[in-house]
Amino acid sequence: MTDAARRPEPREHGREETSEExxxxxxxxxxxxxxxxxxxxxxxxxxxxxLPFQSxxxxxxxxxxxxxxxxxxxxxxxxxxxxxxxxxxxxxFRRHLKRPVVTIGxxxxxxxxxxLAVALSCTALLVFDVVLDRTAGLVxxxxxxxxxxxxxxxxxxxxxxxxx
Numbered sequence: 390m391t392d393a394a395r396r397p398e399p400r401e402h403g404r405e406e407t408s409e410e411x412x413x414x415x416x417x418x419x420x421x422x423x424x425x426x427x428x429x430x431x432x433x434x435x436x437x438x439x440l441p442f443q444s445x446x447x448x449x450x451x452x453x454x455x456x457x458x459x460x461x462x463x464x465x466x467x468x469x470x471x472x473x474x475x476x477x478x479x480x481x482f483r484r485h486l487k488r489p490v491v492t493i494g495x496x497x498x499x500x501x502x503x504x505l506a507v508a509l510s511c512t513a514l515l516v517f518d519v520v521l522d523r524t525a526g527l528v529x530x531x532x533x534x535x536x537x538x539x540x541x542x543x544x545x546x547x548x549x550x551x552x553x
Contacts, residue, residue: 412487419474419494426498427471430505433512434464453518460511463504470501506537 406414437460440446449457474494481490514530 412491415491423471430467434468437461437464456511456515460508463508467501467504467508470497473497510534
């Protein structure tokens with residue numbers, strides 16, 4: 390362990406910790422966030438995986454099938470991105486690479502959140518299109534995308550700017 394890793398970093402917002410302690414804390418926080426998101430995206434992916442085996446699936450038109458296939462691929466990719474930080478951590482365990490693991494895990498989680506927003510919007514689009522009509526599907530899918538963009542991207546920016 391280097392002296393720099395042992396030395397507490399300058400206080401930032403009242404917290405004094407070494408870079409290793411910060412990486413450990415960040416990793417634990419990331420894992421907690423991943424636990425919440427992984428479950429939801431895995432349930433959605435599982436739901437989408439069984440749809441083609443339902444009798445009404447054959448009634449979908451070409452647009453609905455395309456939305457379904459895009460939605461399924463986006464969900465699978467999001468699931469992969471949400472699980473990847475844990476797989477990377479397992480591969481690099483005990484190699485003293487926690488900081489890069491946390492950094493790449495953070496980036497993958499951010500990308501997965503974008504894909505999760507797309508998947509949820511596509512799912513809403515598909516369901517409303519099948520149950521009501523194409524216009525309702527497009528309106529509700531778009532509204533979901535705007536809502537999630539606002540909650541997951543715009544709101545944190547507003548909070549950050551107000552608290553600087």
